[in-house]
Amino acid sequence: MGVLLGVLDFICLILICASIICFVVSVLKKKSKKVPIITFVTSFALLIVFTFIAVTFFPVSDKTTEVKTSEEVSANNITEKKKQDNVENNDKNAQKQSKNEKENDKHKQEPAKKQEPTKDTALNEQEKKHEPADVQQSPVQEPEPPSEDEAIETEPSVNEEKTQENEKSQEVDVSSLSEDEYKNMCEILWYDEIFFSKDSLEGKYVRLDLFVEEWRFFNNKAAYDVFATDFINKYNLQREFYKCGVQRENENSYVGGQITMYFTNDNGYSASDMTEGDHLIAYGEIIEYSTLTVDGYNSCSFLPKYIENNGQ
Structure with missing residues (x-):
């Protein structure tokens, strides 16, 4: 309805302009001036009526501005959250680095623990000293002959x-x-x-x-x-x-x-x-x-x- 009232106001403005032009022409040609005067008065009155109705009954809503402001506020909130997250991540990384450095310092300061001798190490020491050990000798196994595929692979090509x-x-x-x-x-x-x-x-x-x-x-x-x-x-x-x-x-x-x-x-x-x-x-x-x-x-x-x- 508001759009229709705006269109009617525009038509009234056109009639007012046309009546003014007709009035000037009638003055120059010395003709009757009733028609342009009547059209001017009626169109002007209709223009006032239509604008009054549009302003009183169909005011312009501020929803668009409200939407824009809400979007801007949300965007600002998102950017602030991102900044806070970045600051928190940097703090966490710095804490992790400090912990790692402390752990490395502890490892450097702690002396290496002596390993207890195991059975394998004892056997190796005996072998190095050429001491006799109770080891049972396993029978010597003859190597198995190569398969046909292995024999083909080992043979050189022409x-x-x-x-x-x-x-x-x-x-x-x-x-x-x-x-x-x-x-x-x-x-x-x-x-x-x-x-x-x-x-x-x-x-x-x-x-x-x-x-x-x-x-x-x-x-x-x-x-x-x-x-x-x-x-x-x-x-x-x-x-x-x-x-x-x-x-x-x-x-x-x-x-x-x-x-x-x-x-x-x-x-x-x-x-x-x-x-x-x-x-x-x-x-x-x-x-x-x-x-x-x-x-x-x-x-x-x-x-x-x-x-x-x-x-x-």
Whole structure:
């Protein structure tokens, strides 16, 4: 009802404004002024009546303000309780710390109690003094044979045997081995194991199935530009060498990366012993290896000790 009275008051105000405008227009145009005067008086009277009714019978309630004040009071009470709780917790923590410190001080001040000797300690003292004790000797039990699963776990795999053999070969004096012993010592490696290994293979003795692809030659200046002098002198390298492909496992394919096969004056082989297109089985040492390359293939330099013609 209060809203309706407010709307009626607003309409009365609009009529009052309209009557004033009509009165001014009628004065200017010299017309009758009764209609605007009547509308002004009636609308003004209605405005007074409606406002009186609204003020007397429908006063504005203070519930909203009361709610706001009650909420503020409750919020203030909550904050005060939190502060009191924090103060109490701090006091409790301080008391606990003081108690712990007192207990630690007591433990430090109290002397350590002497332990009474037990039977176990007495036996240990007798054993230390080598005094005879009445101990019955139990019969020696033979160890039980390992089960099949334990036997399988203890047996080394094929790869472990190869790595063990290769490690042993590095410890053994290679120059003292016969040809058969040297060949048996070498580990068989294929294409993927050479060009995509994540670990360095430098120093390994390997058996490679090679395809001779490109003949190369370097003079002294190129040798010093590419290699260090001590590297050339260490292996007594020849000037001629080959770029070779490595066979893929279970495939008759050599396409892809190439290894560099050098020749030393100490092994009796040279580049003139073979031509491009030959298939070889070579036994020797990897003298240089790198996994940090631009083309994605690991770089590998190989020095053969024994070479066999594959005859493919």
